[in-house]
Amino acid sequence: MHAARVLIDGPSELVFDYAIPDGLPVVPGCRVRVPLRNRSSSGTVLQVVEAQDLGFALRPLDSLTDPEPLITENLLKAGRWIANYYGCSMESVVRALLPEAVRTEENSAKTRKTVVLQGSPDEETLAKLEKRAPKQHTILSLLAHSPAKQLPLAELGASAAASVKSLASKGLVKLIDEEVRRDPEADGLDEILPDSPLTLTDEQQMALEAILDSISNDQFPIPKPEAPNMEKEIASPSAQHQPRSPGLGELGDLASPKSQAQSPLITDHSALGTAAKPFLLLGVTGSGKTEVYLQAAAKTLEAGKTVLVLVPEISLTPQTVRRFRARFAHVQEQVAVLHSNLSQGERFDEWHRIRKGKARIVIGARSAVFAPLPDLGLIIVDEEHENTYKQDQIPRYHGRDVAVLRAHLEGATIVLGSATPSLESFQNCLDGKYQLLRLTKRADSHSLPLIRVVDMRNEGRKTKANDTFLSERLRISIERKIANNEQVILFLNRRGFARSLQCPSCGYVCECPHCSVALTYHRTDDRLLCHICGHQAIVPRKCPECRDTGIFLQGFGTQKVEDVLKKVFPTARIARIDADAMRKKNALRDLLNAFQAKKIDILIGTQMIAKGLHFPNVTLVGILNADIGLHVPDFRAGERVFQLLTQVAGRAGRGELEGEVIVQTFTPHSPSIQFARHHDFDGFAEQELEMRRQFHFPPFTRCAVLTSRSTHKRLAEFTLETLHRRLKEDLPKSILLGDPLPSPLVRSHGQFRFQLMLRAASARTLAKHVQAALTKTTLPEEVTVVFDMDAWSFT
Numbered sequence: 001m002h003a004a005r006v007l008i009d010g011p012s013e014l015v016f017d018y019a020i021p022d023g024l025p026v027v028p029g030c031r032v033r034v035p036l037r038n039r040s041s042s043g044t045v046l047q048v049v050e051a052q053d054l055g056f057a058l059r060p061l062d063s064l065t066d067p068e069p070l071i072t073e074n075l076l077k078a079g080r081w082i083a084n085y086y087g088c089s090m091e092s093v094v095r096a097l098l099p100e101a102v103r104t105e106e107n108s109a110k111t112r113k114t115v116v117l118q119g120s121p122d123e124e125t126l127a128k129l130e131k132r133a134p135k136q137h138t139i140l141s142l143l144a145h146s147p148a149k150q151l152p153l154a155e156l157g158a159s160a161a162a163s164v165k166s167l168a169s170k171g172l173v174k175l176i177d178e179e180v181r182r183d184p185e186a187d188g189l190d191e192i193l194p195d196s197p198l199t200l201t202d203e204q205q206m207a208l209e210a211i212l213d214s215i216s217n218d219q220f221p222i223p224k225p226e227a228p229n230m231e232k233e234i235a236s237p238s239a240q241h242q243p244r245s246p247g248l249g250e251l252g253d254l255a256s257p258k259s260q261a262q263s264p265l266i267t268d269h270s271a272l273g274t275a276a277k278p279f280l281l282l283g284v285t286g287s288g289k290t291e292v293y294l295q296a297a298a299k300t301l302e303a304g305k306t307v308l309v310l311v312p313e314i315s316l317t318p319q320t321v322r323r324f325r326a327r328f329a330h331v332q333e334q335v336a337v338l339h340s341n342l343s344q345g346e347r348f349d350e351w352h353r354i355r356k357g358k359a360r361i362v363i364g365a366r367s368a369v370f371a372p373l374p375d376l377g378l379i380i381v382d383e384e385h386e387n388t389y390k391q392d393q394i395p396r397y398h399g400r401d402v403a404v405l406r407a408h409l410e411g412a413t414i415v416l417g418s419a420t421p422s423l424e425s426f427q428n429c430l431d432g433k434y435q436l437l438r439l440t441k442r443a444d445s446h447s448l449p450l451i452r453v454v455d456m457r458n459e460g461r462k463t464k465a466n467d468t469f470l471s472e473r474l475r476i477s478i479e480r481k482i483a484n485n486e487q488v489i490l491f492l493n494r495r496g497f498a499r500s501l502q503c504p505s506c507g508y509v510c511e512c513p514h515c516s517v518a519l520t521y522h523r524t525d526d527r528l529l530c531h532i533c534g535h536q537a538i539v540p541r542k543c544p545e546c547r548d549t550g551i552f553l554q555g556f557g558t559q560k561v562e563d564v565l566k567k568v569f570p571t572a573r574i575a576r577i578d579a580d581a582m583r584k585k586n587a588l589r590d591l592l593n594a595f596q597a598k599k600i601d602i603l604i605g606t607q608m609i610a611k612g613l614h615f616p617n618v619t620l621v622g623i624l625n626a627d628i629g630l631h632v633p634d635f636r637a638g639e640r641v642f643q644l645l646t647q648v649a650g651r652a653g654r655g656e657l658e659g660e661v662i663v664q665t666f667t668p669h670s671p672s673i674q675f676a677r678h679h680d681f682d683g684f685a686e687q688e689l690e691m692r693r694q695f696h697f698p699p700f701t702r703c704a705v706l707t708s709r710s711t712h713k714r715l716a717e718f719t720l721e722t723l724h725r726r727l728k729e730d731l732p733k734s735i736l737l738g739d740p741l742p743s744p745l746v747r748s749h750g751q752f753r754f755q756l757m758l759r760a761a762s763a764r765t766l767a768k769h770v771q772a773a774l775t776k777t778t779l780p781e782e783v784t785v786v787f788d789m790d791a792w793s794f795t
Ligand SMILES: Nc1ncnc2c1ncn2[C@@H]1O[C@H](COP(=O)(O)OP(=O)(O)OP(=O)(O)O)[C@@H](O)[C@H]1O
Pocket: 198, 199, 200, 201, 204, 283, 284, 285, 286, 287, 288, 289, 290, 291, 418, 419, 443, 444, 611, 612, 613, 614, 650
């Protein structure tokens, strides 16, 4: 006899076996109702197992909630891998796999009463009806003239029900419950004009052909990704930590002990044909990557397969989404865009449309990686370097890496695209794990914009105190553009909290001698601290380089910039995009539309405006403070600044007019700025990778962060110190263990936070060791401990 191993919905992570009643087609991934103590509960079947003889009969499960499994076998496999690798509960992963809207039964499909004509009535019947029941006659002729020979009951008038009932009793019509789609696009969206494929440039053509070759090549073996044995996200016993449940540890199919591969998820690359490798499409800004995606997607659909497109965030990439809609306007009903603001009902319908293969091209952010597309042929991850792909809540998965895994499980082709790929992905190309495709020229054959670097160390003396962020050069350029009716984007690189010390006259920044990241100033005890290794330093009263005494804390916000600019350019129309200004629904869309329509001269923004926007009339992009992001306690700081400068600069000169970029900085010689200035990704990657190798950072190690949080500062600190001591016992040589330290953002949401960083060549070794330490430690009730594998945020 077989039993279903069922994960019960709810936070307690309970797993129980239930007998499967005869004839019930229960397979892994099915949703079921089961008896639990004296009530009924819902759950997900993780496995179907041989029932053991326990000396008593297993309780049978009650029923299947859906006729078919909601989670496909491949997604269930991916889910198990995520639970293991990121050290979170399978329950939390099932929550990610099945959106709330799909799990709760109240959202079930919306239907409407519909009247369907049955055959065609003979003359005699019609004549009789016309005389005796004119209303029934009218309904029949309406139906006969409707294209589908059916009409919603509601459209037949208020009192049609009785007539329809008697028509039904005569067998002339049938009343059915027709499923209707709650169409998220039914109202309010701008009209989309269909467009057609462009003639590709040679580079685009070569990239497309490589991708298409891989799609038509079906020999795609199933990989064994590295799966460390982490159990779950760990919390205090009362809050989240529950005794280990049966079933979750048994991950035989994925947890291959031999797998040792480091980066994204692929173990034995020799087993994969060359065509099967993930592609990294490295194309300079404006090189036409999107056109390559569009044509690859079209071919995939033609081949009868489906397409998944991941973007960093739907609301921030409106132009990319619109281009997909326009290209596939002729099969509009096959496109699903998974916005975060879909209603529960809409989400339910879109999800089922996808699962049934009705929506064959899905566009969405991170969580769309779990869209249940059947026959997946192609996955595109646009702007693959974006940190929004890393989820910062349980389960803390990386959407791009899960996409790579999913592509392998499904035998699909995957294309990661960016003008500034992550060093993780680029190193995978150097290692031969990914295949690099390059677009080196802008598609419209315009040249990349000229980037000028303004040394702000010389500006302080020239300008008045209240507009020190605006150099002469930038001010003059803005004036000129406005006079010419051209548009300007000003970009403010902002980090709210972590402050570094920088000398205003020479630009010197206090850095950690061991880690080469900026030291963070802690006001409370007036000291500088390295948030990676714990190195401490006293605050210099004079600049160590130039002896200037004005060494200061830097940072100003978009609001202030806007105020000052309004004074400096009183006639200009100025608008600001930042998280505060964009709280209102559609505010971003309206503002971008206004900018497109040239109703705004100067647009000020933060990181938000760095992503794939395309405004032909923008001829000047100013970057006000290129340094800020450079001096945060994060080993990816230099990489982020390079990415931001390159992406932002890429917004200039995308039309007929030539573009100009002005970068203001206190550290004009920093490599991130210089390489960005020369549009030199390879140069940047080479020197940055050398630094990463030397200091043992990713992609050469796996890096995880262990954080303790509590409203009681001392408790949080003490807990992490205890964990640190445990971690030090029998520490494997290959693990680099950092000190327990206050987080850069030490207090957040009323909780005190302490963290330590772990690095190792193997994620598995790392996770195992952490798990062992946690098992040995009893966590106090009020403390939450969070494990973040492949951490992307160190705040
Ligand atoms: N083969 C082509 N012929 C003519 N124009 C093209 C071609 N391919 C793309 N374009 C146009 O060039 C512009 C830039 O292309 P696209 O936005 O696809 O580049 P991208 O690489 O995705 O840019 P980014 O990374 O900066 O967002 C668009 O206006 C697009 O319509």
